[in-house]
Amino acid sequence: MKGHSYKAGIFLKDESRADWHDKTLWMVRQKRDKAARSVADWEDLRERASSIKEQVLSNLDFYLSEFEQRAVENGVKVHRASNAQEFNEIVYKIITDNNAKLVVKSKSMLTEECGLNPYLEQRGLEVVDTDLGERIIQFRKEPPSHIVLPAIHLKKEEIGELFHEKLNTPKGMSDPVLLTSAARTHLREKFLSAGVAITGVNFAVAETGSVVVCTNEGNADMGVHAAPVQIHCMGIEKLVPQTRDLAVFTRLLARNATGQPITAYTSHYRKPRPGGQMHIVIVDNGRSDRLKSEVHRSSLKCIRCGACMNTCPVYRRSGGHSYGYLIPGPIGSILAPSYNIKKHTDLPFASSLCMSCSNVCPVKIEIHDQLYKWRQELSEKGAFSPVKGLVLKIAGFILSKSALYDFSGKVARVALKGLPRRMVYSKINVWGWERELPAVPQESFKKWYSKNSGKNNL
Amino acid sequence: MSRDNLLTAKDLIPEFIESLAHVGAEVIKLNGKDSVLAYISENYPECITFENKEIWEEYSFSCSKEKLEKLGTIQLEGKFGVAENGAIWLDDNCFPNRLLPFIAQKVIILLDSGKIVKDMGDAYDCVNDCGYGVFISGPSKTADIEQSLVFGAHGPKSLLVTLF
Numbered sequence: 001m002k003g004h005s006y007k008a009g010i011f012l013k014d015e016s017r018a019d020w021h022d023k024t025l026w027m028v029r030q031k032r033d034k035a036a037r038s039v040a041d042w043e044d045l046r047e048r049a050s051s052i053k054e055q056v057l058s059n060l061d062f063y064l065s066e067f068e069q070r071a072v073e074n075g076v077k078v079h080r081a082s083n084a085q086e087f088n089e090i091v092y093k094i095i096t097d098n099n100a101k102l103v104v105k106s107k108s109m110l111t112e113e114c115g116l117n118p119y120l121e122q123r124g125l126e127v128v129d130t131d132l133g134e135r136i137i138q139f140r141k142e143p144p145s146h147i148v149l150p151a152i153h154l155k156k157e158e159i160g161e162l163f164h165e166k167l168n169t170p171k172g173m174s175d176p177v178l179l180t181s182a183a184r185t186h187l188r189e190k191f192l193s194a195g196v197a198i199t200g201v202n203f204a205v206a207e208t209g210s211v212v213v214c215t216n217e218g219n220a221d222m223g224v225h226a227a228p229v230q231i232h233c234m235g236i237e238k239l240v241p242q243t244r245d246l247a248v249f250t251r252l253l254a255r256n257a258t259g260q261p262i263t264a265y266t267s268h269y270r271k272p273r274p275g276g277q278m279h280i281v282i283v284d285n286g287r288s289d290r291l292k293s294e295v296h297r298s299s300l301k302c303i304r305c306g307a308c309m310n311t312c313p314v315y316r317r318s319g320g321h322s323y324g325y326l327i328p329g330p331i332g333s334i335l336a337p338s339y340n341i342k343k344h345t346d347l348p349f350a351s352s353l354c355m356s357c358s359n360v361c362p363v364k365i366e367i368h369d370q371l372y373k374w375r376q377e378l379s380e381k382g383a384f385s386p387v388k389g390l391v392l393k394i395a396g397f398i399l400s401k402s403a404l405y406d407f408s409g410k411v412a413r414v415a416l417k418g419l420p421r422r423m424v425y426s427k428i429n430v431w432g433w434e435r436e437l438p439a440v441p442q443e444s445f446k447k448w449y450s451k452n453s454g455k456n457n458l
Numbered sequence: 459m460s461r462d463n464l465l466t467a468k469d470l471i472p473e474f475i476e477s478l479a480h481v482g483a484e485v486i487k488l489n490g491k492d493s494v495l496a497y498i499s500e501n502y503p504e505c506i507t508f509e510n511k512e513i514w515e516e517y518s519f520s521c522s523k524e525k526l527e528k529l530g531t532i533q534l535e536g537k538f539g540v541a542e543n544g545a546i547w548l549d550d551n552c553f554p555n556r557l558l559p560f561i562a563q564k565v566i567i568l569l570d571s572g573k574i575v576k577d578m579g580d581a582y583d584c585v586n587d588c589g590y591g592v593f594i595s596g597p598s599k600t601a602d603i604e605q606s607l608v609f610g611a612h613g614p615k616s617l618l619v620t621l622f
Contacts (some may be wrong), residue, residue: 132600156603156606176603183611187612188612191612192523192524216600218560221592247579247582250578250593261481262481262578262595263595265560265595266545268590270587270591272589273590
């Protein structure tokens with residue numbers, strides 16, 4: 001089985017690196033806490049963000065039509081795609097209609113989800129990811145390991161080596177300032193010669209038909225304003241009703257993602273510039289199915305801040321790539337099974353259910369509860385191995401019979417003390433593969449309590 | 459609340475200046491727009507300003523990208539600032555070409571210190587309908603390599619806000 005725990009095991013083999021990964025992300029989490037505490041009405045903002053998203057999801061058809069109508073009035077060409085294939089075809093057609101060969105792209109998890117890059121590349125187009133982290137992993141032909149910090153799994157020396165090979169920087173150069181400068185020169189060339197610029201969308205405003213994109217690097221704007229054609233790609237869930245609602249989300253997003261008070265650029269695209277072309281592609285790709293599910297619809301509220309990853313003890317110690325899904329961490333673990341339940345069976349289990357993810361979520365998705373519900377669903381669908389099912393049945397039976405439980409405890413206390421180590425930690429003891437069993441107590445808690453409480457009534 | 463009520467309050471200026479420093483912008487405050495213009499022409503003699511109609515035309519949408527790429531320092535005037543995060547709103551009326559605030563190596567933003575609002579809630583009440591508008595908070599930045607903060611990812615390497 002090459003699931004999350006297997007890949008996490010590989011990640012953990014390099015102990016110092018795993019430790020560095022853990023600490024770096026914890027630092028981001030601490031920055032987030034500091035930023036959140038600087039806002040007096042933080043909890044109120046989370047509550048409002050959550051209810052705005054609820055409102056949108058409950059009236060999505062209305063807001064979608066309003067948005068589309070306004071956008072068309074603004075001179076924007078609006079396209080709708082019901083799945084990844086349609087989405088890729090639409091984008092490809094816009095590009096070829098404009099005879100473009102080079103496409104620059106700013107960050108968009110949606111295009112990753114739909115496999116846009118390989119689709120376009122197979123058809124002879126050059127696609128350049130322009131976010132620095134995304135460009136790095138594109139050079140490495142790797143998926144992102146984090147949705148906000150795509151190259152967080154890499155050390156600067158590795159990036160130096162990569163840039164030496166790809167951008168001809170001096171060998172051994174690993175200073176982030178110099179590496180960023182090399183990427184700047186390389187990407188400016190791409191910005192100026194691209195025929196089409198593609199961006200993701202953070203928020204789409206129904207009442208104005210505009211889309212909002214937040215970046216720190218300014219890469220979305222460099223692309224969009226330099227290329228003759230701009231394409232913004234959004235999932236149907238990105239809508240907010242009014243411009244005013246943006247106040248809630250722009251106050252939450254960057255603070256929760258990286259601890260910044262706001263991203264360097266919060267760009268509002270409403271109309272194409274004179275002589276330019278602006279397209280918006282609205283994508284469903286399984287979202288309306290999720291909307292129908294009473295249990296899982298709240299995952300559509302996600303604004304992709306990545307805070308649940310930074311705070312998750314499992315994510316920090318297993319790395320984004322161990323999840324095997326483009327969105328890793330707690331939110332990815334509840335999104336992935338709704339796309340492919342067979343492939344991602346293990347992800348709802350890649351969690352200790354400590355609830356930290358739910359506590360930091362800016363739109364109050366009860367992620368831990370969703371993880372738990374996925375486990376229930378998967379168990380009902382028979383996704384567990386028969387061994388695990390049997391073990392749980394036996395455990396359930398023992399736990400329901402008090403006398404049997406007492407007896408098993410006695411047996412275990414004797415057996416664990418008496419048996420040789422290699423028998424206790426045999427292959428059957430999956431739990432003991434990666435950790436030590438706790439020291440065996442002299443007596444059961446029940447016995448200890450009755451002795452120490454001074455009463456003998458248990 | 460009317461827009462005039464939101465824009466103001468002298469006590470927001472220190473918070474705004476502090477936020478600007480936090481997001482990596484340089485900031486100076488001088489008395490009156492004339493002093494600011496004098497300061498810029500003295501310290502940044504090569505700075506391009508678009509106040510003159512001919513220059514506005516020269517750099518409008520038809521201007522070649524190659525020419526824009528050669529821009530060093532440019533000067534723009536912001537519509538209003540936001541105290542809580544140092545963001546400044548600029549829209550299509552503030553520049554002849556949407557690429558300008560991003561492609562120049564250094565951007566100087568002039569801002570009337572009477573036009574500062576408290577937070578994004580008030581800010582969105584001041585945003586007017588326009589084809590394109592942006593909140594700019596500090597220079598372009600990235601931390602994609604080992605979380606080291608580097609200014610000048612793609613856009614301007616530095617941002618100077620001159621308050622008057």
